[in-house]
Amino acid sequence: MPRDWPKRAFWGDIMVVVYSDLKRNGFELLSKARELADKRGNKVCAVVIGKDAGTQAQEYIQRGADMVIVTGSSMEHFNAEDVSDILEVVVKEERPEIVLIASTKDGKELAPRLASKLDAGCISDANKIYVDGDSILAERVVYSGNGIAVEQFGSFPGIITVPGKAFDPLPIDPGRTGEVVNRDIVLKQQRSSIVDVQKMVSEGVNVEEAEKIVSCGRGFKKSDDLKLIEELARVMNGNTLGCSRPIAADLKWLSEDHWVGLSGHKVKPKLYIACGISGQIQHVAGMRDSGIIVAINKDADAPIFNSADYGIVGDLYQVIPKLIEAIRQKM
Amino acid sequence: MNIVVCAKQVVDVGEIKVNPSTNKPVLEGIPKKISDIDKNAVEEAIRIKEKLGGKITVMTVGPPDAKDKMKELLAMGADEAVLIPRPQGADYHIVSKLLSKGIKKLGDVDLVLCGEASIDMFSGQVGPRIAGFLDWPQLTYSFKVEAEAGKVKACRNMGDRMVVTEASCPAVLTVTKEINEPRLPSLMQILGSARKPIHDWTVSELGMDGETARVLERDLRGVKMERKNIVFKDDLDEAVAQLAERLAKEGLLG
Numbered sequence: 001m002p003r004d005w006p007k008r009a010f011w012g013d014i015m016v017v018v019y020s021d022l023k024r025n026g027f028e029l030l031s032k033a034r035e036l037a038d039k040r041g042n043k044v045c046a047v048v049i050g051k052d053a054g055t056q057a058q059e060y061i062q063r064g065a066d067m068v069i070v071t072g073s074s075m076e077h078f079n080a081e082d083v084s085d086i087l088e089v090v091v092k093e094e095r096p097e098i099v100l101i102a103s104t105k106d107g108k109e110l111a112p113r114l115a116s117k118l119d120a121g122c123i124s125d126a127n128k129i130y131v132d133g134d135s136i137l138a139e140r141v142v143y144s145g146n147g148i149a150v151e152q153f154g155s156f157p158g159i160i161t162v163p164g165k166a167f168d169p170l171p172i173d174p175g176r177t178g179e180v181v182n183r184d185i186v187l188k189q190q191r192s193s194i195v196d197v198q199k200m201v202s203e204g205v206n207v208e209e210a211e212k213i214v215s216c217g218r219g220f221k222k223s224d225d226l227k228l229i230e231e232l233a234r235v236m237n238g239n240t241l242g243c244s245r246p247i248a249a250d251l252k253w254l255s256e257d258h259w260v261g262l263s264g265h266k267v268k269p270k271l272y273i274a275c276g277i278s279g280q281i282q283h284v285a286g287m288r289d290s291g292i293i294v295a296i297n298k299d300a301d302a303p304i305f306n307s308a309d310y311g312i313v314g315d316l317y318q319v320i321p322k323l324i325e326a327i328r329q330k331m
Numbered sequence: 332m333n334i335v336v337c338a339k340q341v342v343d344v345g346e347i348k349v350n351p352s353t354n355k356p357v358l359e360g361i362p363k364k365i366s367d368i369d370k371n372a373v374e375e376a377i378r379i380k381e382k383l384g385g386k387i388t389v390m391t392v393g394p395p396d397a398k399d400k401m402k403e404l405l406a407m408g409a410d411e412a413v414l415i416p417r418p419q420g421a422d423y424h425i426v427s428k429l430l431s432k433g434i435k436k437l438g439d440v441d442l443v444l445c446g447e448a449s450i451d452m453f454s455g456q457v458g459p460r461i462a463g464f465l466d467w468p469q470l471t472y473s474f475k476v477e478a479e480a481g482k483v484k485a486c487r488n489m490g491d492r493m494v495v496t497e498a499s500c501p502a503v504l505t506v507t508k509e510i511n512e513p514r515l516p517s518l519m520q521i522l523g524s525a526r527k528p529i530h531d532w533t534v535s536e537l538g539m540d541g542e543t544a545r546v547l548e549r550d551l552r553g554v555k556m557e558r559k560n561i562v563f564k565d566d567l568d569e570a571v572a573q574l575a576e577r578l579a580k581e582g583l584l585g
């Protein structure tokens with residue numbers, strides 16, 4: 001039981017275990033893991049699962065892992081039941097102090113399942129992690145952006161999920177060496193099975209990196225009308241469209257890579273123009289770090305105006321064409 | 332099919348302000364409500380019950396005043412409710428274990444439904460934690476659910492892909508906001524809900540006295556957002572000209 005473990009919990013020399021379903025996030029986790037382990041003079045172990053795990057193991061070593069456990073070659077698709085069983089075995093053997101898991105949707109359903117199997121604490125979506133004396137602290141956004149909670153583990157191991165881009169990956173070090181361990185962990189017969197997997201359509205936009213975003217909400221009456229903001233984005237030299245959750249998730253007028261908010265992408269462009277978006281806190285949570293926020297909404301009482309630097313109360317079908325014209329003249 | 336819906340009472344996050352002198356979010360005196368997506372979970376449970384029969388139990392770990400809000404879920408169509416007090420300083424480990432033990436105590440449960448995440452903490456921990464404790468399958472982020480006797484199938488939004496997962500019961504499902512439109516109860520239903528039972532279960536009867544939290548909150552800081560809040564209205568041509576002017580001055584039209 002974790003509570004009987006000594007204060008510095010890890011027994012062997014592995015301090016952090018890292019798992020990510022996406023390699024890119026794995027590199028980011030390794031960089032933070034490296035920093036934590038170096039503070040204690042201990043090691044980082046990464047777990048890679050699946051058929052092509054072998055090559056990934058070498059890349060993980062070049063990006064900071066001391067040891068990589070390769071396992072689960074019979075696993076067809078990610079499923080939280082199998083992966084939590086695998087990580088449970090690894091954590092019980094290696095006894096790390098911290099387990100870092102990428103906050104993809106896979107990771108977000110995996111981490112708490114694993115936590116309950118280990119009777120462990122789990123901190124979701126931490127974007128800061130640091131050592132404070134004997135403890136590891138993690139900070140996360142709570143109350144839809146109104147607060148930051150600083151949390152600490154009361155027992156070990158502690159599991160933390162980490163959103164993408166919270167940490168920068170270490171550069172590749174081709175000379176770095178480490179140990180690759182092939183582990184055959186026998187998977188249980190699960191009571192669930194994946195019967196179909198379909199890739200979601202993606203338009204390949206990267207709202208997180210965009211400098212200017214023009215964003216649309218349910219104030220638009222039909223998908224064809226999005227031409228209006230496409231045009232606005234074009235004259236602004238912005239070209240990046242964002243949207244509220246209903247536009248992507250309900251109406252599917254835009255792919256999910258445009259979705260801004262608490263459950264979508266967190267953006268911080270220099271300019272964010274919200275058109276026909278009411279400004280519910282879950283939307284604002286995703287764009288509140290923007291430089292200048294502009295709102296266009298026909299309802300003078302819409303909450304978006306409280307979160308905006310500049311606002312125009314008016315029908316977007318009238319305002320946007322005029323704005324396009326005015327900006328064209330200034331450019 | 333017997334269904335448990337886990338529902339949480341939360342503060343209405345849209346109403347939170349940050350106290351400028353303490354720099355902490357003010358959480359007292361804020362209106363409370365059932366976390367949005369938990370109503371989608373109740374709605375889905377009702378639709379499953381309408382097809383397959385059975386019983387719906389709403390389970391909450393929370394303060395005594397949560398009962399008022401739980402009545403709304405009974406009015407929607409849940410049959411009964413269980414309130415378990417939330418121990419001081421309880422973390423996800425304690426809350427989820429209380430719910431898991433509550434589900435065991437209830438017995439004969441086929442499905443547990445949770446929201447994809449709560450609106451105050453947005454962790455998405457409770458569903459998968461319950462599934463882990465009970466060693467049941469978990470079907471997370473479900474936006475379409477088909478249940479039949481003894482099994483359940485869900486279409487799940489996993490971000491970059493849509494995954495269809497099938498499981499035999501008992502199983503845990505977490506649902507998205509898009510899965511359905513929660514019904515508004517009629518006046519008759521609201522009146523009728525007064526007769527539906529809300530049971531009080533204790534932490535000790537669930538064998539959880541003295542359980543220690545695994546995660547402690549060291550600090551909670553407020554995050555203020557200051558904006559210029561300059562709003563143009565009435566004359567649209569004038570408004571647009573003003574806005575373009577400001578954006579140019581801010582150097583955003585380059």
Ligand SMILES: Cc1cc2nc3c(=O)[nH]c(=O)nc-3n(C[C@H](O)[C@H](O)[C@H](O)COP(=O)(O)OP(=O)(O)OC[C@H]3O[C@@H](n4cnc5c(N)ncnc54)[C@H](O)[C@@H]3O)c2cc1C
Nearest residue numbers: 217218219244245261262263264276277278282283298316
């Ligand atoms: C747990 C949880 C997570 C969530 N995550 C997100 C998230 O990540 N991102 C997100 O966006 N939402 C999220 N939501 C949903 C959020 O609460 C709101 O429901 C959503 O943002 C509303 O989208 P909207 O503003 O497009 O639509 P609405 O709220 O319907 O607003 C439409 C607006 O358009 C205006 N309008 C209508 N016609 C015109 C016109 N002709 N000209 C100008 N204005 C017009 C209206 O006045 C209104 O203000 C989440 C909700 C929950 C519960």
Ligand SMILES: Nc1ncnc2c1ncn2[C@@H]1O[C@H](COP(=O)(O)O)[C@@H](O)[C@H]1O
Nearest residue numbers: 337338392445446448449454455456457
């Ligand atoms: N205290 C609670 N009581 C009952 N159910 C809860 C509680 N906290 C969370 N849940 C359930 O777990 C889901 C996810 O919450 P969270 O893990 O806080 O994001 C919620 O939508 C509820 O269905």
